[in-house]
Amino acid sequence: MSQAPGFEYAAAAQDGGALISKRPKGAGKGRRTPLSQRAARIVVLVLVLGYLILPLFAMLEFSTRGDFDRTTKTFGRTLDSFAAIFSNDDLMTSIITSLEIAVLTVFGMLVLLVPTMVWTVVRVPRMRRVVEFLCLLPLAIPAIVIVVGIAPIYRWMGQNLGGFGASALTLAFIDVILVLPYSYRAIDSSLRSIDTATLSDAARSLGAGWPRTIFSVIVPNIRGGILSASVLAIALVLGEYTISSLLSFNTVQVVIYLLGKRNPYVSVAVSLAALVFAFVLLFVISRFAPGADSRAQRAEEEPA
């Protein structure tokens, strides 16, 4: 019984049969992963999740501490530190500033990257490597080097460009550069999942100019990549400390640090809130664009 069916399949159908006969016999049962392997997987999963979640849990524990109860030797629980976030003007201002920088950064990054990358893929594919190299460069340059190099420009802007020149929003210029490596990767993988060159050719032959081709044909099909590029950019801007601090701009991380010296509870509460905010953002965006790029999947080959 065990030999015959597989053998017959292989003999009966020349192409389809080859596939079927390759399958292990008794496929239904044999495909199940052995118990020991599954247990190992669960252990690994728990360890990794523990490693990631433990610090968060510690932050939660710390930031919700209330008064120490001497009899039970435990802390009471309170959300005062979280409430304090909203009553701290410095903090609120810095959060808003950072969000504004994030929006500007996302905007600048998209305007810079999307047309450049589409153009490169379609018109000058041999420059793809060069563009990639340029975009990945910020990874290799330490923040301190960027600051040293760029500080004189910021000094000049602060003295000569009035209110805007001195505002923290100018950090967006640097942040656009800092987020390039991550955003490039996200958009690049999306562009690779569709046949960008052919789609542009098709759009242009139908009468679309370049701006139209990019906005009505390419962008809708790389929405997933654009969204993840944006999320990465936002997360990076909200987490950026070194450069803002060295250039003396009060972004949220700088204020959290300063606050940490005075009130560690609130400082940790803000950090935790920022992390949760990033998670929620990621979650919402992945819901909001279910399989944005999956439609680009090529059709399986089958007769018409």
Place this chain on the structure above:
Amino acid sequence: MSVASPSPAATGHGVAVAFEDMHRWYGSVHALRGLSLEIAPGELIALLGPSGCGKTTALRALGGLDEVDQGRILVGGKDMTRVPANKRNMGIVFQAYSLFPNMTARDNVAYGLRLRGVDGAKRKKKAEETLELVGLGAQASRYPHQMSGGQQQRVALARALAIEPSVLLLDEPLSALDAKVRRQLREEIRRIQIMVGITTLFVTHDQEEALAMGDRVGVMSAGRLEQIAAPAELYDRPATKFVAEFVGLTNRIPGRTDGSDVEVLGTRVPLLPGATDRGAVQVLVRPENVRLAAADGGTGRVLAVSFLGSLCRAQVALPDETIVVAQMSATESAGLYPGATVNVSVVPAPVFAVAE
């Protein structure tokens, strides 16, 4: 599919297209080397050639997707060489994956109409009519990933035709499909092309496809046109060695020529112009022009016989170990089996001969 559906552009008069001495370099690669070609209004030219010979380059130049470094492109007598792709009004069907994944079949087809400012209701009607024409009226609301490869290519064809282009360009539109769909779709493309009457350039590396579809077939090699002729003429009277060898199955049988005729396997056969002129040559003989007669003591020995439905093909070894393929109708193949001895002769149809 209903043939009676209204045609989108049943104007019946296409425009003339001409390539004049086109050159294109990609760095050091000379992809087009003085390509010249004229397409009559409403004609379907099949450009045939091996991979890398410049077919796509020529087609993209006509579509405005790529430039030429030298030469001119005339469409309806007007110089289009420097006109950008989006102003040329040409319908292009690509090899595969050219449908906009975020749009339904209907929206894909309507895309070009939207760019031309056709209003919503008219656009929808026209898109659906054109889908009807390619036999996909019922699939208008599907997304590309919900359709088979063959259906996607039909939509691509509808999208190209919907804008009522001056010229239709097809770059190996069938090469990603399986054999059966490919044959079916090529006949349909041809039917629609004749019905619409549009001037068409069809690029392919598949000679069967080219011969089946083209009013004329242009054979390209290394960036140049070797010969352009009606399919039958191309097959029967190749003008160059390349065409003789590239189009159709060909035997190479030793023979001797005196300049006008060639003696091959004991038969005098007229030589085509352009063939080598004197002495020992290799004669290029089509399998259907080889005759086999079963005979005891014959000079040929049958090696293998294969049936191809109504046709039959036999491989025969000559005394000098040259292997010759003969093709005949299945009924003529009686008495042929591996090991049988046969007499081999050649039908006196004009042949091409090349130096040994």
